[in-house]
Amino acid sequence: MNTGNSRGAIVGIGELKPTRRTQGKTTLEMIANVARMALEDSGLELGHIDGLLVGPQVGETPQHVPATVCEYLGIKPIMANVVDLGGASGAGMVWRAAAAINAGMCNAVLCVLANTREEIPPRSPNRNPIREFDVPFGASGANISYALLMQAHMAKYGSTAEDFALIAAWSRKNAQLNPNAIFYDKPVTLEDILNSPMIASPLHLLEIVMPVAGGEAVIVVSPKRAQKLTKNAVQILGAGEKVTHRSVSQSPDLTSGPLKIAIEHAFKQSKTKVSKMDLLSFYDCYTVLAAITIEDAGLCAPGGFGQWVRDHDLSHAGEMPFNTHGGQLGFGQPDLAGGMTHIVEAVRQLRGDAAGRQIQNAQTALVTGNGATMSEATALILGV
Numbered sequence: 001m002n003t004g005n006s007r008g009a010i011v012g013i014g015e016l017k018p019t020r021r022t023q024g025k026t027t028l029e030m031i032a033n034v035a036r037m038a039l040e041d042s043g044l045e046l047g048h049i050d051g052l053l054v055g056p057q058v059g060e061t062p063q064h065v066p067a068t069v070c071e072y073l074g075i076k077p078i079m080a081n082v083v084d085l086g087g088a089s090g091a092g093m094v095w096r097a098a099a100a101i102n103a104g105m106c107n108a109v110l111c112v113l114a115n116t117r118e119e120i121p122p123r124s125p126n127r128n129p130i131r132e133f134d135v136p137f138g139a140s141g142a143n144i145s146y147a148l149l150m151q152a153h154m155a156k157y158g159s160t161a162e163d164f165a166l167i168a169a170w171s172r173k174n175a176q177l178n179p180n181a182i183f184y185d186k187p188v189t190l191e192d193i194l195n196s197p198m199i200a201s202p203l204h205l206l207e208i209v210m211p212v213a214g215g216e217a218v219i220v221v222s223p224k225r226a227q228k229l230t231k232n233a234v235q236i237l238g239a240g241e242k243v244t245h246r247s248v249s250q251s252p253d254l255t256s257g258p259l260k261i262a263i264e265h266a267f268k269q270s271k272t273k274v275s276k277m278d279l280l281s282f283y284d285c286y287t288v289l290a291a292i293t294i295e296d297a298g299l300c301a302p303g304g305f306g307q308w309v310r311d312h313d314l315s316h317a318g319e320m321p322f323n324t325h326g327g328q329l330g331f332g333q334p335d336l337a338g339g340m341t342h343i344v345e346a347v348r349q350l351r352g353d354a355a356g357r358q359i360q361n362a363q364t365a366l367v368t369g370n371g372a373t374m375s376e377a378t379a380l381i382l383g384v
Contacts, residue, residue, distance in 0.1 A: 012042025163306025175326025238270030
């Protein structure tokens with residue numbers, strides 16, 4: 001057998017016998033059964049799976065599909081994604097799995113598709129952990145879930161409302177230098193934040209992103225092609241990803257998240273460390289997430305983010321530039337594009353194009369992304 005040109009290998013398969021209709025089954029149950037078959041065929045254990053590719057049609061959840069499947073299967077991959085190519089999804093998964101392995105993102109990828117077909121489809125998703133263990137007890141929506149994380153941090157480390165509000169204050173301050181920010185020309189004080197309405201104790205209104213309309217885009221090419229383009233290219237030096245759960249009730253840790261592992265992987269790939277970063281562009285849907293990311297990135301000890309923020313200048317001119325575009329707390333969150341604002345800002349800074357807020361001689365940036373309730377994590381190291 002000639003394997004000289006191989007980009008990967010399929011070592012296990014699973015297949016459910018087709019039926020005209022299903023009754024009393026869920027998509028998650030069928031995914032679990034066919035995944036088990038493929039594992040048994042491969043000789044691998046569940047713990048060997050560190051990558052997941054799944055289709056978009058999982059009846060138990062309309063979003064956060066990879067996290068929901070990971071939670072149900074009990075896996076915590078370092079690469080997870082949805083492939084939505086209709087009838088080409090299966091083949092598309094195979095080459096994406098090989099590409100991810102060759103990129104050093106993971107080692108063993110589960111590619112899985114399944115669907116139920118009931119005579120009368122259920123009116124709403126069912127047998128989803130978030131609907132069984134969270135929603136019935138009041139943990140419905142992101143505000144409540146992130147408030148639980150904030151309460152847990154306060155209880156464990158003694159962090160204060162002012163500690164968290166300091167992050168929002170810096171976001172608003174940095175947003176005053178970004179004309180594109182939704183809160184441009186709308187400064188606030190620390191007292192304004194602490195006096196804003198309590199939305200979900202201990203979260204205040206001004207510690208929560210404002211949903212807005214908008215869009216972001218980036219184009220990625222090979223390093224060789226980038227050399228031929230006129231614009232200064234920003235290099236992807238490292239990346240990391242980790243998915244641990246979907247619902248907050250299933251979180252393995254309420255005061256540290258999967259970004260810790262994703263960031264470590266990105267630094268390992270890039271052969272850099274956090275002390276060498278010229279920009280911290282951290283996903284900040286809530287102040288508590290930014291706070292925990294500061295700690296998980298190794299900038300301070302667990303529980304120490306409040307003092308760390310007090311000890312540093314987080315402006316573009318300071319020694320620790322942090323979300324210089326205002327972050328989502330200052331810029332706004334245009335739905336899923338909200339996370340991409342952090343990437344676009346990093347590119348601007350590394351190109352030297354951030355007029356009015358340019359970091360002097362910026363060479364490297366750590367960018368993070370977050371999904372669900374501190375559940376799905378990505379980290380990028382960008383550089384020039």
